[in-house]
Amino acid sequence: MAEITYLEAIREALFEEMERDPNVFCLGEDVGVFGGAFKVTDGLRERFGAGRVVDTPISESAIVGAAAGAAHMGMRPVAEMQFIDFIANAYDMLTNYVATSRYRTGLACPMVVRGPSGGYVHGGPFHSQNPEAAFLHTPGLKVVAPATAEDAKGLLKAAIRDEDCVLYLEHKFLYRRIKGTMPAGDHVTPIGRARVARTGEDLTIITYGAMVWKALDAADQLGQEDGLAVEVIDLRTLAPLDDDAIFASVKKTNRVLVAHEDTRTGGLAGEITSRINESCFEWLDAPVLRVTAHDVPLASSPVLEEFILPQTADLMAAARRAARY
Amino acid sequence: MAGKRAAAAARRGTPAAPPPTPTTDQKLALYYWMRLTRSLEERLVALHRQNKLVGGVFRSLGQEADAVGSAFALEPADVVSSLTRNLGSLLVKGATPVEVIRQHMGTADSPTGGRDLGLHFADIRRGFIGHVSPLGNMVSVMAGVTLSFKMRGERRVGLVYVGDGATSTGAFHEGLNFAGVQRCPLVVIVENNGYAYSTPTRVQTAAARFVDKAIGYGVVGERADGNDVLAVYDLTKRAVNRARDGGGVTLIELMTYRRRGHAEHDNQSYVPSGEVDRWAADNDPIDRYLRVLLDRVKVEESAIGAIDARVAAEVDEAVELASRSPSPTGADALRGVLAAPPAAARLWYR
Numbered sequence: 001m002a003e004i005t006y007l008e009a010i011r012e013a014l015f016e017e018m019e020r021d022p023n024v025f026c027l028g029e030d031v032g033v034f035g036g037a038f039k040v041t042d043g044l045r046e047r048f049g050a051g052r053v054v055d056t057p058i059s060e061s062a063i064v065g066a067a068a069g070a071a072h073m074g075m076r077p078v079a080e081m082q083f084i085d086f087i088a089n090a091y092d093m094l095t096n097y098v099a100t101s102r103y104r105t106g107l108a109c110p111m112v113v114r115g116p117s118g119g120y121v122h123g124g125p126f127h128s129q130n131p132e133a134a135f136l137h138t139p140g141l142k143v144v145a146p147a148t149a150e151d152a153k154g155l156l157k158a159a160i161r162d163e164d165c166v167l168y169l170e171h172k173f174l175y176r177r178i179k180g181t182m183p184a185g186d187h188v189t190p191i192g193r194a195r196v197a198r199t200g201e202d203l204t205i206i207t208y209g210a211m212v213w214k215a216l217d218a219a220d221q222l223g224q225e226d227g228l229a230v231e232v233i234d235l236r237t238l239a240p241l242d243d244d245a246i247f248a249s250v251k252k253t254n255r256v257l258v259a260h261e262d263t264r265t266g267g268l269a270g271e272i273t274s275r276i277n278e279s280c281f282e283w284l285d286a287p288v289l290r291v292t293a294h295d296v297p298l299a300s301s302p303v304l305e306e307f308i309l310p311q312t313a314d315l316m317a318a319a320r321r322a323a324r325y
Numbered sequence: 326m327a328g329k330r331a332a333a334a335a336r337r338g339t340p341a342a343p344p345p346t347p348t349t350d351q352k353l354a355l356y357y358w359m360r361l362t363r364s365l366e367e368r369l370v371a372l373h374r375q376n377k378l379v380g381g382v383f384r385s386l387g388q389e390a391d392a393v394g395s396a397f398a399l400e401p402a403d404v405v406s407s408l409t410r411n412l413g414s415l416l417v418k419g420a421t422p423v424e425v426i427r428q429h430m431g432t433a434d435s436p437t438g439g440r441d442l443g444l445h446f447a448d449i450r451r452g453f454i455g456h457v458s459p460l461g462n463m464v465s466v467m468a469g470v471t472l473s474f475k476m477r478g479e480r481r482v483g484l485v486y487v488g489d490g491a492t493s494t495g496a497f498h499e500g501l502n503f504a505g506v507q508r509c510p511l512v513v514i515v516e517n518n519g520y521a522y523s524t525p526t527r528v529q530t531a532a533a534r535f536v537d538k539a540i541g542y543g544v545v546g547e548r549a550d551g552n553d554v555l556a557v558y559d560l561t562k563r564a565v566n567r568a569r570d571g572g573g574v575t576l577i578e579l580m581t582y583r584r585r586g587h588a589e590h591d592n593q594s595y596v597p598s599g600e601v602d603r604w605a606a607d608n609d610p611i612d613r614y615l616r617v618l619l620d621r622v623k624v625e626e627s628a629i630g631a632i633d634a635r636v637a638a639e640v641d642e643a644v645e646l647a648s649r650s651p652s653p654t655g656a657d658a659l660r661g662v663l664a665a666p667p668a669a670a671r672l673w674y675r
Contacts, residue, residue, distance in 0.1 A: 025476065051476055057506060062465040062499035069469025072449060075476070077469070093496070096459045097466065103662050104440050105447035107454065139662050139669065163664035240666070 007175040009149040009182065010040050010114075013156035014078065016186075018048050021076060024160055027054040027063055028080030037082050038116055038175060060089035064113060068098050068165075071111040076160055081115030084169060085129040098165045099140030112159045116172035117145075118210055118261055119309050123172075124300030130209075130262035130293075135167055136239045136271070142191060143238040145169040147212035149180030151236055154189025162191060169238075171210045178213070192237050194245035200229035203319055204249040206272060207259040208235040211310065215259060218315035228323055238268060243275060250280045255322045259291040261309055267292055286325035291318045344398075344562040347555070352622055353632065355397060355554050359389040359611050360636045362413035365422050368640050369429055373589055379431035380442040381588035385410035387552070390610030391516055391579045392486075393417055394557030398565050399484060404452045404470050406463040407444060408486040410516065410583070415444060419451035422643035432650035439653040460491035464500030464513060471509035471568075482568045483511045484561070489529055490521025492538065501576065505542040510568035512561060513576050516551065518583035523595040536578040544574040551579030552610040555617070582608065 004012065018024045025048075026032075026041055032055040035042030045053040056063050060081060067077035081087045087094070090113070098109045119128035135141050142164060146152040152170060159166035197212055198219050205215040212234045219230035233249050235242065250256050256276060258269035269290040276288050291310045299305055347355070366384050373382045385392060392413030396405055399418070407414045412425065427435035428446055436446035447454040454470070456463050467485040474481040491497050492515055504511045515535040519526055532538065539546025545567065549560040557579060564575035582604040586593045593601065618624040659668045 054472075054507070057499070057502055059465075059499035059503055061462075061496055062468060062503040065462055065465025065496065065500060066469030066472055066503060069466040069471075070473040070476075071469070072454065072466070073470055073473040075473045092459050093462060093465065097457055097462050100441075100457070102664070104437050104445060105455065106661075107447050107449060108664065142663070 003179040003181050004149060005176050006146075006149040006152045006170070006178050006180070007038065007040060009153035009180060010156055010170055011042065012182065013153045013160070014041065014044060015047065017157055017160045018044065018052065023074060024076040024078065025052040025054065025070075026078045026080065027056050027067065029056055029058055029082045031055060031080050036080060038172065041080065060086050061093045064090040064093040064098065067111045067113070068093070068101065068109045071109045072107050076110055078112045078114060078160060081113060083127045084115035084117040084131055085126045087113065087115065087131050091134065094135065094141065094165070095138045099138045102164065103140060108163055109165045110163050111165050112156070112168050113165065114156070114168035114170060116175070117169040118171040118173055119298050119305060120173040120210060122300055122302050122305055125297045128298040128305075130169075130260070132167075132169060132238050133262055133267050136268055140164070141239065142166040143169065144191060144236060145171070145209045145238055146189075146236060147171070147174070147197070147209055147234050149178055150182060150187070151189050151195070153182055154187050155191065155236065157186075157188045158191050161188070166191065169209065173210045189236065192240050192242055194242035195234045195236055196231065196245070196249070197234040198230065198232040200231035200253065202229045202253055203255040203257070203323055204231045204233060204253045205257045205259055205315065205319070206233045206235065206246060206249070208238060209261060211259050211261050214310070214312045215315055217312045218319060221312070222316055222319055226320065226323070228319065230319065241272070241275070243279070246272060246276065247280055250276055251283045254283055254285040255325070256284070256288045257291055257315065257318050257322060258288060259310060259315060261293055263295050264290060264292040265295050286322045289318045289322050291315055344559060344566060347558065349622060349624070351397075352618065353624065353628060355393060355558065356614060356618060356629070357632050357636065358393040358397070358413055358417050359554065359614065360632060361416055361422070361639065362389045362393060363611060364636050364640050365416075365425060365643075366412060368644055369426065370589060372426070372429070372644070378429045379439070380429070381590060382429065383409045383443060383588045384585040385412055387584035387604060387609060388516065388518055388581045389413050390554035390557055390614065391514075391551035391581050394554040395484060395514055395561040395579070397558050398561035399452070399482065401452065403482045403484065403565070404449070404454065404467070406454045406456060406467045406483070406485040408456050408463075408488060408516070409444065410518070411486055412444060414486070415453055415455070418453040420446075420448070420453060422640055423646045426643050426647040427650050430647055430650065431653070432647065433653040433657065434650050438657060459496065461487060461494030461496030461500065464497050465503065467511055468500050468504035468507065468509050471504065471511040472507055474510055475507070480569050481510065482565050483509070484514065484565070485511065486514045486516055488521055489515065489517045489519070489526050489535065490524065492535055493529055501542050501544070501574070505544045505574045508571070508573035510571075511574050512564045512568055513574060514561070515576065515578045516581060517578055518581045520583050520587075520596075522587040522591070534578060536576065539576040542574070542576065544576050545572070546576045546578070548578040548580070551581035552608050552613060554610060554614050
C-alpha cells in the first residue's frame with residue numbers, strides 16, 4: 001500500500017464515507033467546483049454530484065445551522081470552514097443550538113465541522129488560529145485533532161459516524177508535509193482514545209496536532225543529548241479527554257509537560273494540568289509545566305510567528321527544567 | 326409540462342391556481358385551534374400567578390390567527406419551526422395541551438424533562454422543532470431541514486417564523502440567503518407584531534415593509550393581514566404549494582399586533598396609551614373570525630358553543646394531568662448531553 005499525505009487521507013475518508021452512506025454530504029465555501037481552498041474536497045463533486053457537494057454562500061453560521069437541520073432529518077453533513085478561524089462566526093450556532101439540541105429536545109446533530117487550523121505557515125491572525133479552547137468548554141461538542149495521516153483518515157471516519165457533532169481540526173501545516181500508510185479495510189480511529197506516540201520512562205509530553213511532531217523531535221534530541229527517555233502522548237481527541245491514557249503515563253514517568261500551539265490562558269493545558277493535580281498528585285516528582293503560544297494574536301511575520309508559537313527548543317528547555325526539579 | 330408550467334409560475338410569484346377554499350369542517354377547525362391557543366394561554370397565566378410555573382409566559386394574544394392559519398396550511402409530513410408566539414402552530418402540528426403545561430412547569434415527564442422552558446421543545450415525528458432564544462437561528466436550521474427534503478427528492482415543505490426583531494440578526498440574513506440560493510422548499514414568515522420586547526419596528530429597521538426584503542434575497546415576497554385567519558391560510562397555502570412544486574422560498578410578512586408585553590412581567594409602559602385597547606376592540610382575530618363564521622359561513626351558534634365547551638374540557642383535563650406530574654431529580658441533569666458517553670461524570674463531592 002502506497003503512502004499518502006495527511007490531506008489525501010482526509011479526502012480518502014470523505015470518498016469512502018460518501019460511498020458507504022448516501023446520507024453523507026459535504027457543504028462549505030468553494031468545496032464543490034473548486035475543490036476547496038486547500039483542495040481537500042477535490043474530485044468529490046465529479047464523483048458524487050453537486051447535490052452532495054454543496055457550494056454555499058460565505059455564511060458560516062448558516063452552513064453550521066443548515067448542517068444541523070439536515071442532521072436532524074437523518075443526513076450526515078460534513079461542513080467545511082474554509083479556515084477554522086471563521087468558525088467564530090458560527091460560535092452561536094454551535095454552542096447555543098448544536099451543542100444543546102440533543103440535551104434539550106432529544107434531536108441529535110450527527111455532523112462534522114472540519115477545517116484547516118493552526119500556524120507555522122505565516123498565515124497571520126485570521127488564517128492560523130487554534131479555536132479548540134472555545135469549544136472544549138461547551139458540553140455537547142466533541143473535538144478531535146489528528147497528528148498523523150492514519151488518524152486523519154480514521155478520526156474523520158469516526159467523526160462522520162458519530163451520533164453527535166464532532167469538530168475535526170485538521171492541521172494545515174501537516175497537509176502535505178507528512179505521509180502515512182493507511183491500514184487495510186475499514187480504518188476507523190475511535191474517538192476518545194489517546195495514542196502513545198513514543199514510549200519513555202523519564203518524562204511525558206502530552207500534546208496533539210502538529211505539536212506531536214515537535215514533541216517527537218524534542219524527545220529524540222533529549223535522548224541523545226541528555227539521555228532522557230521521553231514519552232509522547234498524542235491526545236487525538238481533545239473532548240472527551242482520555243484521562244486513563246494521561247494518568248497512566250503520568251504515573252509511569254512522574255514528570256509532565258503539557259504542550260499546545262494554542263495560547264496559554266484558558267487553554268487545554270490548564271485543564272489537563274488540573275486533572276493531573278486532582279488524580280495524580282502523589283505520583284508527581286515535579287510541577288506540571290505548560291509549553292504554549294504566548295498570549296497574543298498570531299502575527300504573520302515569520303520572525304514574530306516563530307517567537308509566538310512554541311518550538312522544539314522550548315519543549316527541550318521545559319523538559320530539562322522538569323527533569324532536574 | 327404541467328410541472329414545468331407550475332414551476333415557471335411559481336418563480337413569478339403567486340401560482341396560477343388558488344388553493345381550494347377550506348371546507349366548513351376545516352373552517353371550524355381553524356376556530357378550534359385559535360380558541361384552544363387562547364384558552365390554554367389564559368390557563369398558563371393563571372398557573373403563573375399561582376407560582377406553579379418555571380419561567381415566564383409569553384402570550385400570543387391577538388396573534389392566534391397568524392400561528393394557526395399558517396400552520397394549518399401544512400401537510401402532516403411537513404416540518405414547522407415555531408417561535409415564541411406560535412403556540413397555535415405547535416398545537417396544529419400535534420403538540421398537546423398537557424405537554425405544553427408540563428413544559429411550562431418543568432416536570433420530569435415534560436417534553437424536555439425540565440431542561441428547557443416554554444415552547445422550546447421538538448418532535449420530529451410530528452414535524453415540529455421549537456425555537457431557541459438566539460433569534461433567527463432557526464431559519465438556518467430549517468434551511469438544512471428543507472435542503473434534506475430537496476436532496477432526497479421528498480415533496481415536503483418547511484415553515485419557519487421570525488419576528489420583526491429577529492430580521493435584524495445575522496442568522497436571519499444568512500439563513501434566508503442560504504435557503505434562497507439553494508431554492509429550498511421553505512416558507513419564512515415574518516410576524517410583524519409591532520414590537521420586539523420594548524423596541525418598536527421603526528427603531529428596528531429603516532425599511533418600510535419587511536416583505537420588501539424578499540427582493541434582496543431573490544425570493545417571492547407576499548404580505549397579508551395576520552389577524553385574518555383565512556387570509557393567512559390562503560397565502561401560506563400558496564407559498565407551501567409553490568415550495569412543494571420546486572418554486573423555492575417565499576418570504577411572507579404577516580401584519581399583526583402583540584397585545585401583551587414581551588412576557589407577563591412586562592407592563593408595556595412603552596406602548597402609547599389606547600393602542601392595545603384599539604387593537605382589542607377592532608382587530609381581535611378570534612372576534613373577527615367568529616363574525617365570518619356566523620354571518621358568512623352561516624355556522625350555528627351551537628356549533629361554536631360546542632367547540633368552546635370542548636376546549637374548556639381539554640384544558641381542564643390537561644391541567645389536572647400536569648398537576649400530578651413529578652419533578653425531575655437533580656442527577657437527571659447529567660444524562661443525554663451526548664449519545665456516548667450516555668451521562669456526564671458526576672463530581673465526587675456531589
